[in-house]
Amino acid sequence: MKKITFLLSLRRHYRIKLLGAFLLSVGIIAASYFIGNSDIPMPDEMKVLRTFDSFMKISGQYEDNVPDSILLVNVCYDKQLVDYSVHDIPVGQFVITDREKLLQFLTAAYEADNYRYIMMDVFFEHNIESPQDSALFATISKMNRIVIANHTDSYLSDSMLKQKSAYADYTVTWKVTKFSHFQFMREGDEPTMPLRIYEDLTGKTIKKWGPFYFSDGHLCKNAITLNLPIRVAEDYSLETPNILEKKYEFLGADILAHDSIYPISMQLQDKIIIIGDFMTDVHDTYLGPQPGSLICINAYHALQQGDHYFHWGWATVQFIIYFIIGYFLMSRLTFARMLPNVYLRMLFFIFSVPTILLIVALIAYVTTGYVYNMYIPTFLYWLYQFLMNMYLKSKNRIR
Amino acid sequence: MKLLTILLFAFCNILIVRADDYKVLYLNSNDILIDGKKAQVGATFNDKSIITWAKNQERQAIKAVNTKTNKMCVFVSQSMEKNSLTAYEILTANKHLSTHDAYQEGQDISIPIKLRKQFEEDYELLDTLVIDTKVVLPSSYSLIATYEYGDARISKTVKTANGQIIIDRKLFSIDGKALQPRDVLINFDLYNKENGMYTFIKGDVKLMVIPEKAIPSAE
Numbered sequence: 001m002k003k004i005t006f007l008l009s010l011r012r013h014y015r016i017k018l019l020g021a022f023l024l025s026v027g028i029i030a031a032s033y034f035i036g037n038s039d040i041p042m043p044d045e046m047k048v049l050r051t052f053d054s055f056m057k058i059s060g061q062y063e064d065n066v067p068d069s070i071l072l073v074n075v076c077y078d079k080q081l082v083d084y085s086v087h088d089i090p091v092g093q094f095v096i097t098d099r100e101k102l103l104q105f106l107t108a109a110y111e112a113d114n115y116r117y118i119m120m121d122v123f124f125e126h127n128i129e130s131p132q133d134s135a136l137f138a139t140i141s142k143m144n145r146i147v148i149a150n151h152t153d154s155y156l157s158d159s160m161l162k163q164k165s166a167y168a169d170y171t172v173t174w175k176v177t178k179f180s181h182f183q184f185m186r187e188g189d190e191p192t193m194p195l196r197i198y199e200d201l202t203g204k205t206i207k208k209w210g211p212f213y214f215s216d217g218h219l220c221k222n223a224i225t226l227n228l229p230i231r232v233a234e235d236y237s238l239e240t241p242n243i244l245e246k247k248y249e250f251l252g253a254d255i256l257a258h259d260s261i262y263p264i265s266m267q268l269q270d271k272i273i274i275i276g277d278f279m280t281d282v283h284d285t286y287l288g289p290q291p292g293s294l295i296c297i298n299a300y301h302a303l304q305q306g307d308h309y310f311h312w313g314w315a316t317v318q319f320i321i322y323f324i325i326g327y328f329l330m331s332r333l334t335f336a337r338m339l340p341n342v343y344l345r346m347l348f349f350i351f352s353v354p355t356i357l358l359i360v361a362l363i364a365y366v367t368t369g370y371v372y373n374m375y376i377p378t379f380l381y382w383l384y385q386f387l388m389n390m391y392l393k394s395k396n397r398i399r
Numbered sequence: 400m401k402l403l404t405i406l407l408f409a410f411c412n413i414l415i416v417r418a419d420d421y422k423v424l425y426l427n428s429n430d431i432l433i434d435g436k437k438a439q440v441g442a443t444f445n446d447k448s449i450i451t452w453a454k455n456q457e458r459q460a461i462k463a464v465n466t467k468t469n470k471m472c473v474f475v476s477q478s479m480e481k482n483s484l485t486a487y488e489i490l491t492a493n494k495h496l497s498t499h500d501a502y503q504e505g506q507d508i509s510i511p512i513k514l515r516k517q518f519e520e521d522y523e524l525l526d527t528l529v530i531d532t533k534v535v536l537p538s539s540y541s542l543i544a545t546y547e548y549g550d551a552r553i554s555k556t557v558k559t560a561n562g563q564i565i566i567d568r569k570l571f572s573i574d575g576k577a578l579q580p581r582d583v584l585i586n587f588d589l590y591n592k593e594n595g596m597y598t599f600i601k602g603d604v605k606l607m608v609i610p611e612k613a614i615p616s617a618e
Binding site: 068083139195236242243244245246249254257258261267269 | 422424425440441462464468469470471472473475476497542606
């Protein structure tokens with residue numbers, strides 16, 4: 001009789017642990033989804049991306065890559081000076097992107113109308129005016145398949161630009177000061193430039209439903225840890241010792257200057273055109289400084305690849321791993337204790353929970369390019385252990 | 400015979416399809432020849448064409464567009480090497496803390512870096528010392544050697560030609576008077592005449608100057 005009672009109590013004991021591990025695992029996946037959808041980057045995202053990138057480089061899988069469908073247009077050497085005022089008092093002159101050249105280029109593009117899309121990462125800020133503004137803004141507003149940059153904390157120069165604009169922003173924190181996390185819809189349901197391109201080119205979008213996001217009828221994420229496969233480390237790639245292929249073209253010196261020999265319409269044929277300043281508009285990423293426009297096009301690339309969809313397969317794998325780790329934690333077991341051999345035990349001490357998660361994340365990254373968050377599970381396991389230790393201490397004190 | 404003709408035609412077609420055609424957009428020299436003809440803006444050539452670069456002119460280039468891929472590229476007269484990173488270079492990075500960094504936008508940094516690697520040894524100057532660097536200096540650059548002799552600090556331009564640095568006893572001659580140094584520590588700098596900037600190459604290169612009188616006669 002005593003034996004049966006012991007077995008029943010043992011079963012109940014196991015049941016609690018299994019239920020606890022299950023709830024903890026579901027909680028981690030849910031927390032990763034909801035917190036991950038915010039604009040705030042987690043502290044480990046940059047580190048994880050850097051580790052993965054180093055691994056890819058060492059394994060020889062690193063390369064500069066700009067797909068043929070993309071034409072990068074650098075405006076870093078196409079500048080003009082305009083008068084500038086602060087509180088309506090002239091203070092001098094300000095350097096802006098040459099709007100005359102932009103107008104010339106967009107007029108040619110409008111006439112050709114053979115491009116796939118134009119993403120112009122140039123901000124037309126309120127209070128900065130040039131003589132070409134009215135013609136330039138009128139051209140932009142009548143063009144199809146174009147998006148220009150807007151920011152959540154600034155104003156556009158002309159209200160007619162609003163319908164052609166989308167946000168080109170990301171958030172940093174006191175802890176994470178570099179770019180690693182991209183949110184597709186900001187300020188509620190306002191699209192960013194990558195999402196606008198995705199909407200216009202595929203007809204799909206991201207919709208919010210309560211705390212969940214859906215795209216094309218599938219559960220999806222509104223923000224991701226952004227991998228940057230489209231990257232430009234150098235101006236040229238060396239094809240042979242004497243031939244250098246240009247990674248991007250200069251607006252004035254390459255595209256406009258050779259219009260008579262190599263017409264702009266030919267250069268734009270079926271291309272997604274990215275116009276930006278590749279030299280001064282750079283942001284710290286896991287690859288080092290990268291142009292803001294490239295971050296945007298990588299975010300569009302991620303949407304196109306379906307990286308924003310909730311991966312049920314990987315969620316299941318994650319759930320199993322979290323469940324096993326959770327069960328071990330609740331049973332106060334460690335992987336090392338299960339091994340009889342002292343050397344194997346020492347080896348397994350190295351494999352702490354964050355290391356196991358890192359290895360799994362690395363496998364996910366190498367096989368699918370999917371970067372999943374490890375900060376939230378690690379933090380929640382730590383929190384569980386901390387609360388459990390507190391509880392046990394207080395229990396011992398009462399005894 | 401018919402089959403052979405078809406095969407030959409198909410082979411020619413494959414060759415035509417594989418060849419990349421280029422259209423010249425810009426030339427920085429008027430003396431470049433493509434297939435023996437003077438290159439001109441708007442002219443076309445393919446990847447089998449022979450480009451003859453003008454002699455005595457450094458850094459010649461042709462900007463062209465690949466008409467098949469619609470990508471712009473630059474053909475350069477000076478061969479360049481592809482940088483392949485080692486695991487150590489991937490995992491570590493060198494950062495400069497000093498202010499002696501005269502890098503200017505547009506400067507070809509590969510020249511000082513390549514030159515720096517050449518001065519690793521000690522040298523002995525008997526008659527003429529030739530250091531083969533394989534780094535051809537553009538005409539706008541000159542190599543300056545600086546050393547101390549007594550209380551004086553002496554800087555002189557070192558002869559360079561065809562990727563070689565030539566050091567002779569003229570380096571130790573002031574106003575026609577020969578100096579008699581023994582062990583000299585030389586600092587090398589690269590001088591860019593266009594912008595008047597100096598780029599530090601290598602310091603404290605040891606040069607042992609063998610006295611002329613000590614050379615035993617061949618007679």
